[in-house]
Amino acid sequence: MNTTWGKLYGIGVGPGDPRLLTLLAVEVLQTVDIVAIPKSKMERESVAWDIAKVHCPSNVRLIELEMPMTSDQQVLAKAWQDGAQTLLGQLKQGKSVAFITLGDPSLYSTYSYLLNILQEELPQECIATIPGITAMAAAAARINLPLATGDEPLLILPSTEDVAEYLDFPNLVLMKVSRRLPEMLTLLEEREKKAVLLTRLGQSGEKIRWEPKPLEFTSDKVDYLSLLLVKKDLLGRKNDESESNN
Ligand SMILES: C[S@@+](CC[C@H](N)C(=O)[O-])C[C@H]1O[C@@H](n2cnc3c(N)ncnc32)[C@H](O)[C@@H]1O
Structure with missing residues (x-):
């Protein structure tokens, strides 16, 4: 049948x-x-x-x-x-x-x-x-920054040790960052990269941490729903941290 x-x-x-x-x-x-x-x-x-x-x-x-x-x-x-x-x-x-x-x-x-x-x-x-x-589109929109422009590449990566190889990309999205946050922040600090950490976008407990603050985070992990935007042009941006409760 x-x-x-x-x-x-x-x-x-x-x-x-x-x-x-x-x-x-x-x-x-x-x-x-x-x-x-x-x-x-x-x-x-x-x-x-x-x-x-x-x-x-x-x-x-x-x-x-x-x-x-x-x-x-x-x-x-x-x-x-x-x-x-x-x-x-x-x-x-x-x-x-x-x-x-x-x-x-x-x-x-x-x-x-x-x-x-x-x-x-x-x-x-x-x-x-x-x-x-996607969470990364919402992240870029939330801080009024493009993910990429012109001929620039954009790389989306899970947060693993391989990230070190790609840190010279002008635009990086590091997903699934939570347990590896300290490792990722150390890497970024060593390579003098700037980043924004965005957590629980659009949900209660939403948090946005701008450079240079992410490098000072001491917590071992953040909420699973967190990602890092790493961009070459974050230098010189005004720190604009926020926490909101939707
Ligand atoms: C299994 S992946 C799912 C990705 C999802 N399909 C997308 O299109 O964004 C889960 C990862 O997405 C990111 N993510 C999903 N929702 C998020 C949110 N509301 N705020 C921040 N990051 C989020 C985090 O990096 C999280 O570890």
Whole structure:
């Protein structure tokens, strides 16, 4: 018997402010049968849901998928496989499912791994990925600076030891900085680079730390939702730190 598949939507909900979802994302959230929510631990709140929920009908069906934050590839592969099978079960019954994800679905998102598995069975026309505003775009906008201009390159990197090789790029975005903040700041200090650390953009507890302050941070780690913008032209900018509570 032929399956009448439901449609899968991968929806980028942006970095925090619920007004930063696209009109298309909102339209889909208002009409899908199921919203699928990735959670690092079942008992934790989901930031993506916290952003998206104002746009969803109050009685929308939710499916929570546990996607642990670990580097253990076996644990991750099992979580992706289990999550994909849960979604396939619903899609096979003709249900439409919106998998929500922070920022944009194509940038460091669990959605990519699930999609990989789902694409083995789900026809291409039953998949729609809806872009979202990335955290780095929101970061640049928040401090009224461009990410890059003219012929300049822009490099986006997770915060690993490899960063040292790339510090001479004029525009760098260092993602997933939290546990490696001291290491990153030491590197920046050694190479006399200036940076802005942006945490929880558009969410409660938002913080912005301008140069030269980031180099004086003493905390071992910052919130997971933090990134560093490293730019050659930060020198001479006025320090403009802020903390806000949205
Ligand atoms: C798994 S990646 C997700 C990136 C996301 N898909 C995007 O398009 O921005 C998580 C990293 O994104 C950055 N990030 C996401 N949301 C953020 C926010 N509201 N404020 C600051 N950084 C954020 C942080 O570097 C965090 O470690």
